[in-house]
Amino acid sequence: MTNSKIATSTTPTSNGKCMIDKIGDSGGLFDLLVRPMFQQGHEGELCSWLKEFSLIRTTLGCQQPECQGKTLAWNTARVIDRYTWVCPTCSKKQSIREGSFFMGVKGDFRTCLQLILAWCQDIPTDIAANNFEIKEHVIKKVYERCSQVAEFYVNSHPEDFKLGGSGCVVLVDEFPSGYMTDITPDVTTTRKRNNNSQPIICIAEASHLPPRMWLHIIKALPEPPKMKIINNNNIINNHINNISSNNNNSIINNNNNNNTIINNNNNNIDPQQQKSGMIEEAIKQIVNQVLPGSYIVANSRARCCNYEALQDLKQYRVFSVEHLQKFDTPDTHKLLNNLATIWQTGLGVCEEIQESTRGAAKQIITNHLWRQRYGSIPSVAFQNMLNHIVECYRFT
CATH class of the missing domain: 3.30.420 (Nucleotidyltransferase; domain 5)
Incomplete structure (x- = not known):
């Protein structure tokens, strides 16, 4: 039986690369809609779908003061994403990833979407690197973003x-x-x-x-045992009389301030205060x-x-x-x-x-909580994560 977590074949193709296309979500959104757009020549279709899904911006204004927020034009370009935003006034260009989940990730959209699916399926970074022929630092970046989205969603809901x-x-x-x-x-x-x-x-x-x-x-x-500090002037004699009969329950220490520190082993403290x-x-x-x-x-x-x-x-x-x-x-x-x-x-x-380190511990918990709630069914896990990415990276 094929491992449900890693549905990727490790058999090299003719060009020596592993068959990354074998990763799937059991007939879910990735298999039915996303993977077909990975074919050569479908980059425009993929970018249009990313805009429709609100994973990247549909419009963007120029940030130059003299352009006063003029709407940028969507143009083809010789960049990894094949498209860029261009200001018709000042010709300044901006990435179509501006403000999105993908900003700063060194990989094309195809790679990023596959790695989002791999994170949902809890595929370790080293296995993903070996099987998918993707640099590990790229995988870690996408996984880190997915973990941040998971933490955001767990805390928000x-x-x-x-x-x-x-x-x-x-x-x-x-x-x-x-x-x-x-x-x-x-x-x-x-x-x-x-x-x-x-x-x-x-x-x-x-x-x-x-x-x-x-x-x-x-x-x-x-909490350490509760200690009482009382003034000796009025009640020291009463405690001295009790030392011989109850020296296991009370400790009296006359300090320079003429005070007594008494540890009653919580015998006379309200049970709620003992918690x-x-x-x-x-x-x-x-x-x-x-x-x-x-x-x-x-x-x-x-x-x-x-x-x-x-x-x-x-x-x-x-x-x-x-x-x-x-x-x-x-x-x-x-x-x-x-x-x-x-x-x-x-x-x-x-x-x-x-x-783990203390800093990573909370992330481990929120990753587990997210996967058990939204990632347990392979056919919907990928779509759930995309929906949560949209909620986390709302464009204003």
């Missing part, structure tokens, strides 16, 4: 990434402290971890195959992403989103993995096997984040 709803089962776990790494140990043993790694909250809607997910890197740090910033951040993500009425399955091992921390979320019904395991068939581990299947994709993304 949060409603498209809500999970769950009435009666839907939603799993919540944390990488690497929860169950995700335990249930698939073979995946993580060979991966190299980044020392700058941070916990990742992972939310998955179990009703979809592959499951729809939301991933978020926890930025907050665990660390990590837990608060995780709960905020859950409330933002999971629709009310969902059945949430959490566990007791995760630090920031464990079963106990979610008990106050009355808009959901919360269950624990540990409790559900009691109903599992003996010796089959059916529940854990199902969890392993659900988390398989998310675990791979989390491991990739651990190996």
